[in-house]
Amino acid sequence: MEIPFTVSERPDTGLTNPKFGIWLFLASEVMLFGSLFSSYIILRTGSLDWPVQSDELNITIGAVNTAILIASSLTMVLSWTALKEKQFKRFKLFIGLTILFAVLFLVLKIWLEYIPKIHHGHILSTNTFFAMYYLMTGLHALHILGGVVVMIFFWGPGSKMWQTNPDQFVNRIEVVGLYWHFVDLVWIFLFPTLYLL
Template identity: 60%
Template sequence: MQIPYTVEPRPDTGLHNAKIGIWLFLASEVMLFGGLFSAYVLLRTGSIVWPEGSSILSVPIGTFNTMALIASSVTMVLSWAALKMNDLSKFKMYMFFTYFLGLVFLIVKVVFEYLPKFEHHLYPSESTFLAIYFTLTGLHALHVLVGVIVNIYFWGPGSKMWETEPERFTNRVEVAGLYWHFVDLVWIFLFPVLYLL
């Protein structure tokens, strides 16, 4: 069965179906992270003492990872722009940097943040701060991992679609990009809230 409106916009919404789908999904993601942010506010305002994030977490590492995600966001949008200019090799280069920076983020998170915490017996059960820290950053890291997998697919086997349906492939990359930018957006708020306040 042919999937309708993969390239041409639907007459009622003016959007192709994948774009409607991703925005609906991102709306649900806003509520998911929103619920957890709300839980953070409740826990923080309800506690008698709350540690300063920088006394437990490394601000330089957090800043480095913020820069990595921001850079990956710009390479993601540049990969889409490369397709718009019919340049597949540039697309592949920018997409490589996008998932590479995503992997850098994850490796830094696990090797330089999570593992040292566990070595010092700083588990989520240790304090309310660590519980919400691991919940929020763990869920976010899971999103980064999914994004990396999707981007590797479009960089590798998924890019074959460019030969047969270039416009549909470009739309797919745009949709993957919207997801990736959202993941970046969530981190932009997570970083100051957890590390700096």
């Protein structure tokens, strides 16, 4: 038995199940990160000794990481269009680049930001700013990690589906792409909030 509208679009809504599902998931994620921003505002405005954030964090690394994520978002959308044009090799190239950028982001985040900070003794219990910093960026980094795992799957073993069910494969890449752009979008707001203001 097949579930209807897994691959094809339902005529009256114009959506497939997975695409509708991922948008609902993203709506939930909006509220998830929204709670973080809400908490951040309350904790920061309620604090008298909030450190000057740009003194504590390295704006250059933050900006470079922003650029990396934007580039990965671009390669993600290009990989999807390549697949729609049935250019499988180009798809593999672009999603490979996306994975590369994502890993680069995590490497910069962990080796150049988390580890030196922990060496300096700046951890969650130092003050509320660092607690908030680790929580917000950490949760975001977990989302990146999840995305990397899924993209590696679709770059490697998952891409066999291109031979058996190309339509569904294109849909799956679109869904992964939506998730990935959302993770990028969250960072676009995290970067000025934590590094610049």
